[in-house]
Amino acid sequence: MDGSISLTVAALPADAPPSVDKAGLPISVGALLPLAILSLWELASHLRWVKPVFLPTPEKTVVAFFTMLTQQDFLLDFLASIEIVLQGFIYGAGLGILLGAAAGLSRAIQRILGPTLDGVRQIPAIAWLPLIVLWLGIGPLAKVVIITKVVFFPVFLNTLQGIRGVPKDYIDLSRVLTLRRWQFIRRIIIPAATPSILVGVRYGAGLAWAMVVVAEGLSGMQGIGYLIFRAQALLLTDQLLVCMVIIGVVGFTIDRGVLLLERHLLRWKQGFEGN
Amino acid sequence: MMEQGSLRLRHVGKQYQVKGRTLDVLHDINLDVEPGSFISLVGASGCGKSTLLRLIVGLDAAFRGRILLDGEPIQGTSLRRGIVFQDHRLLPWLTLSENIGLSLENMNWPRQRKQDAVHRHxxxxxxAGFEQAYPYQLSGGMAQRAAIARGLVSEPEILLLDEPLGALDALTRIRLQDELLRIWQARRVTMILVTHDVEEAVYLSDRVLVMQPHPGRITQEIALDLPRPRDRASPRFTEIRQRILRDMGAVPALAA
Incomplete structure (x- = not known):
């Protein structure tokens, strides 16, 4: 029964790239590749390697961004997406940590929840969406539910795994120090499981942002996901590109934010930082 | 009223069931430890010396016989019995002083007294000066010192040492042996050391108990009256060390 929930989402690297590169390269080298791609984009669009309707120039795309910002309600769409993601992420991560901790601490709870959750997990969020939209409509609520689901599983599984991975030696230590159960959980179990929980949180955060784009594209009339699919249908390739870049920037920011949180929470940990 | 820190073991036995067979891990262990004395248990691996320590600290209640601390049978773990493990087992997410303070979590002391105790230890x-360091910032020897401080901070009557210096390099080990001696003399707490290092046992102890496996039992008891600090190179020291090694079966009788 132990292995009833065994799939690991911990395949993502938990280690962070060093803030100061030890190979002697400045951090700014990371900007080289994007600049090269931007140059290629400039060339390809200005020299008409690709038709403008399929690839507008970067300048036109920047103009489109300001047009969307000032004359269309881009900010509202953007905030709508952010709000859905934030809500779904908070519910999903909260529920994942709570139930993951419960299942990790109690075999009985794991046995009760395990098979059901493993079943639900096999049905992708996208497959849940049609039914949930039927029930809850095309408004934000259905998307919040989907994102909750998407964030829940990696957080749940990594929390469970993190708690089960606490070394047995610490249990002896806690008994020698005469810690009570709650003290044991708070002072030993939770911190020991935190690295694993954070892997789930970071992975879940990435999934959440990706999923909102898909969910908005499939249903509803608002949000950045809706905009990108509408731009495709109307051949507004410049707006489409604006949406893509924004999605990328937000995703990047979210990931780095969680990474910073991770660094702060795990400052007691010193791992291999690469060389 | 008996002085605090006297330990008595009476007919202590421990068995494991392995695949339906009964394995005698400890057989009829009898032991009296006077308050404030330093006892060492030596023996080859598998002789049950660490198991015996687990019984005394209270991590394993499934044994036969009686273990009495100050005349009362021990029950589970207690802050009156401290232990230092071979691995320092400091919690990596706590600073040095938080790690040591964790021993006092359930002590009924006022905050100030706890802080003072941590500081003093x-x-x-x-x-001193490493209070805010995390374990990864400490060397192996420093971490083991911290573990000793954690074992002592609750002012136990008895401190059990389970090969605490076993994982350290030779030089650090010798330094820490002197530290241990100094700490023991400063605190006069009863100490029971499990080690496979006979020289360490002879250097530190009032009494060395030799254990043998199958079943784990005490086969030899050597009282040491050499004045401290002891000279590891003195003929008497060498002689005792050789005798114990012979008792353990490590040195052939011919070589003596």
Whole structure:
């Protein structure tokens, strides 16, 4: 029964790239590749390697961004997406940590929840969406539910795994120090499981942002996901590109934010930082 | 009223069931430890010396016979019995002083007294200035000092040492042996050391007990009256060390 929930989402690297590169390269080298791609984009669009309707120039795309910002309600769409993601992420991560901790601490709870959750997990969020939209409509609520689901599983599984991975030696230590159960959980179990929980949180955060784009594209009339699919249908390739870049920037920011949180929470940990 | 820290073991036995067979891990262990004395248990691996320590600290209640501390049978773990493990087992997410303070979590002391105790014990083991360091910032020897401070901070009557210096390099080990001696003399707490290092046992102890496996039992008891600090190179020291090694079966009788 132990292995009833065994799939690991911990395949993502938990280690962070060093803030100061030890190979002697400045951090700014990371900007080289994007600049090269931007140059290629400039060339390809200005020299008409690709038709403008399929690839507008970067300048036109920047103009489109300001047009969307000032004359269309881009900010509202953007905030709508952010709000859905934030809500779904908070519910999903909260529920994942709570139930993951419960299942990790109690075999009985794991046995009760395990098979059901493993079943639900096999049905992708996208497959849940049609039914949930039927029930809850095309408004934000259905998307919040989907994102909750998407964030829940990696957080749940990594929390469970993190708690089960606490070394047995610490249990002896806690008994020698005469810690009570709650003290044991708070002072030993939770911190020991935190690295694993954070892997789930970071992975879940990435999934959440990706999923909102898909969910908005499939249903509803608002949000950045809706905009990108509408731009495709109307051949507004410049707006489409604006949406893509924004999605990328937000995703990047979210990931780095969680990474910073991770660094702060795990400052007691010193791992291999690469060389 | 008996002085605090006297330990008595009466007919202590421990068995494991392995694949339906009964394995005698400890057989009829009898032992009297006077308050404030330093006892060592030596023996080849598998002789049950660490198991015996687990019984005394209270991590394993499934044994036969009686273990009495100050005349009362021990029940589970207690802050009156401290232990230092071979791995320092400091919690990596706590600073040095938080790690040591964790021993006092369930002590009914006022905050100030706890803080003072932590502070005093960090000084006792020579780690002043490292209060806020995390375990990964400490060397192996420093971490083991911290573990000793954690074992002592709750002012136990008895401190059990389970090969605490076994994982350290030779030089650090010798330094820490002197530290241990100094700490023991400063605190006069009863200490029971499990080690496979006979020289360490002879250097530190009032009494060395030799254990043998199958079943784990005490086969030899050597009282040491050499004045401290002991000279590891003195003929008497060498002679005792050789005798114990012979008792353990490590040195052939011919070589003696």
């Amino acid at each position: 960090i000084e006792l083991v020579g780690l």
